[in-house]
Amino acid sequence: MSQVALVTGAAQGLGLSIANRLFAAGYAVVITDLSLESAQAAADRLDPSGQRSLALQLDVASKADFEAALAAVLARWGALHVAVNSAAMTRTTPVMQISPEEFDQVMSLNTRSIFLGCQVFGGHMAGVGYGRIINMASLAGQNGGTATGAHYAASKGAIVTLTKIFAKELASAGVTVNAIAPGPIESPAVHAAVPPERMAGLLANIPVKRLGDADFLGDLVVQLARPEAYFTTGATWDVNGGLFMR
Numbered sequence: 254m255s256q257v258a259l260v261t262g263a264a265q266g267l268g269l270s271i272a273n274r275l276f277a278a279g280y281a282v283v284i285t286d287l288s289l290e291s292a293q294a295a296a297d298r299l300d301p302s303g304q305r306s307l308a309l310q311l312d313v314a315s316k317a318d319f320e321a322a323l324a325a326v327l328a329r330w331g332a333l334h335v336a337v338n339s340a341a342m343t344r345t346t347p348v349m350q351i352s353p354e355e356f357d358q359v360m361s362l363n364t365r366s367i368f369l370g371c372q373v374f375g376g377h378m379a380g381v382g383y384g385r386i387i388n389m390a391s392l393a394g395q396n397g398g399t400a401t402g403a404h405y406a407a408s409k410g411a412i413v414t415l416t417k418i419f420a421k422e423l424a425s426a427g428v429t430v431n432a433i434a435p436g437p438i439e440s441p442a443v444h445a446a447v448p449p450e451r452m453a454g455l456l457a458n459i460p461v462k463r464l465g466d467a468d469f470l471g472d473l474v475v476q477l478a479r480p481e482a483y484f485t486t487g488a489t490w491d492v493n494g495g496l497f498m499r
């Protein structure tokens with residue numbers, strides 16, 4: 254039987270690219286997103302037969318949705334080997350103008366969703382003695398960049414810390430937990446944030462002078478998801494064209 258991988262926020266963008274690469278690598282892929290229709294449309298394009306895919310509604314703000322998604326995956330395939338926590342929201346409000354409500358909204362969606370994904374999926378994986386969790390952080394969380402919002406950056410920095418905490422907690426149970434921290438990747442989100450007339454300026458600031466490649470991120474997820482990747486855990490993998498170096 255194929256191993257089973259679930260991706261949150263997989264109806265579009267990087268989550269979709271990651272789901273595509275996992276599918277190409279032979280996984281049965283669970284495409285989840287806020288709306289079932291968009292998740293189903295993505296799954297239908299990926300796997301018209303539906304034999305190796307499942308679309309589910311999963312609002313990452315809801316612990317009940319995580320639990321229901323896990324139950325649905327176990328009912329269909331009896332296992333969940335890989336979870337990719339990719340869903341997030343971006344806000345670009347300048348830091349001095351962010352309201353308490355907006356701060357809470359971004360933090361709770363972006364950071365609490367990682368906490369919930371690691372707790373619910375990681376708890377199941379620890380119970381069966383195997384699992385791979387990959388959390389989408391960001392360059393913004395590494396360098397404190399504010400182009401995408403201070404609350405966004407802080408929420409992504411917290412993901413790096415949560416990744417270490419869950420990695421320590423779950424390591425002896427055979428579950429690894431890693432994060433990926435991308436800089437600007439060729440994706441709808443970057444083009445939405447950067448109009449064509451500002452793209453040259455963005456590229457000029459990137460040491461390698463190009464956007465990152467979404468399929469490469471997907472292939473990195475595939476590598477981290479392998480059983481052989483048991484020795485990397487608690488790590489944050491920078492993929493940022495040289496915009497931040499440790």
Ligand SMILES: NC(=O)c1ccc[n+]([C@@H]2O[C@H](COP(=O)([O-])OP(=O)(O)OC[C@H]3O[C@@H](n4cnc5c(N)ncnc54)[C@H](O)[C@@H]3O)[C@@H](O)[C@H]2O)c1
Pocket residue numbers: 261262263264265266267268285286287288311312313314338339340341342362389390391392434435436437438439440441442443
């Ligand atoms: N695009 C980039 O260059 C870039 C760079 C660094 C980090 N990231 C991170 O990569 C991940 C994916 O980014 P993207 O650019 O593909 O974003 P995107 O906005 O294109 O896609 C996000 C997806 O998450 C879904 N989503 C939003 N709220 C949700 C919720 N409450 N529950 C479930 N799903 C929800 C959306 O419907 C959408 O399908 C995010 O964590 C983002 O922070 C992206």
Ligand SMILES: CC(C)C1=CC=C(C(=O)O)[C@@H](O)[C@H]1O
Pocket residue numbers: 343390391392393400401435436437438442443446447455
């Ligand atoms: C718009 C561009 C500068 C950008 C888009 C998305 C990001 C993210 O973290 O989601 C940022 O890192 C940033 O590179």
